[in-house]
Amino acid sequence: MSQVPTNLLYTKEHEWVEVLSDTKVRIGITHFAQEQLGDIVFVELPKVGAALQADDSMGSVESVKTVSDIFSPVSGVVAAVNERLETAPENVNTSPYGDGWMAEVDISGPDALNALLKPAEYEALVGID
Template structure:
């Protein structure tokens, strides 16, 4: 069973969203996603200052099995990138909800989070019931 954290929001593309403030969110991939991908060997992320659009690719995760796009759950501007992943991409496997976070995005407001899944909804989606 995959770890689903109650305080986060989720997408059907297996990204999580943590609200840091009314205008800033932190984004990463879920425990379910990292488990499906296997050992992650490379992470490509956008640059700070980049404009991002909800449901569009903002980078990729390469594992020993495959390469997968990272889809941004919200529209906004990238304010921080987890540069630690450049040298330690395996953090996405070992700490997908912690040190393995990917980007922080400034959003226009709480309405940008509408349509994301609750922890219970995501848990059901991945069969964690």
Template sequence: MSEVKSGLLYSKEHEWVEVLSDTKIRVGMTPFAQEQLGDIVFVELPKTGASVKADDMLGSVESVKTVSDLISPVIGTVARINDTLEESPELVNTDPYGAGWVAEIDISGKEALDGLMTADQYQAYIVSEQ
């Protein structure tokens, strides 16, 4: 079973969210999602400064099997991207909760996180998806 890290929030589109401050989050793809895709060979990152809305495309990942959209879990502005993924997209597979993060997003406040799931809720969600 895929690792679900406690202390993070999760979206139904299988992105994880780490709260860095009241106005900044870090986003990445969950192990569940990347295991479904297989080996990641390319990551299309969002542009720094881009405005994003919850449930809009944030970027995409290409695996040996398919191309899949990364979906923004929140509304905000892309503050920073993990440009290491341009040269090492496999980090999404090998270290999804660490070096494989995708972007940091400035949010207006914690209310932007409403609707995301806790680790326990996400674990139950992925069990129901299988």
């Protein structure tokens, strides 16, 4: 059973977004996504200072099954990355909404979050009642 925290926003590509302030968000992949991928063995993160466009690839996750792109849910500039994932990529499996976060982004403006899904919408997308 997938977990969908109610304090986050989501994408159809299974990324989550935590609003940290009016100008900054934290991004990761959902419990559902990490379940589908299986054991994660490597995470490629964006570079701090990189400009991101919403829906463009910002990195990748490699599991024992496959390699999948991580799509940026927002436009903005990478402010920080979770460097612990370089040596402990399994944190994405064990704590996708905690220690498995991937990047913090300074968003381009208040409209950057408008296209994201609310928790109930994401639950409907992945088939959770």
